[in-house]
Amino acid sequence: MIEWIQVSGSSMITAEAYDQETERIYLRFHDGAEWWYAACPPQVWQEFTALGQSRGKYFHAVLKHKPSGQHSG
Numbered sequence: 001m002i003e004w005i006q007v008s009g010s011s012m013i014t015a016e017a018y019d020q021e022t023e024r025i026y027l028r029f030h031d032g033a034e035w036w037y038a039a040c041p042p043q044v045w046q047e048f049t050a051l052g053q054s055r056g057k058y059f060h061a062v063l064k065h066k067p068s069g070q071h072s073g
Helices: 042-048 055-061
Strands: 013-019 024-029 034-037 068-070
Touching: 013 055, 024 042, 042 055
Parallel strands: none
Antiparallel strands: 013 024, 024 034, 034 068
16 A cells, blocks of 8 residues: 655646665656656666655656556546
């Protein structure tokens, strides 16, 4: 079961989650779509969620280039 964390201050993302077992980051976007991004070891999650990190900039620079798929909740 995914434990979503609400995101505030992002114009792109409303919630995020991380599954350390599968090394997947899950994102919920403002349009309600939920996607997962694979090949994300803990260091990637830590960088993505670092204080002051722009979620959108990190997404475009790193996550969107990872294997991904739509999450069906």
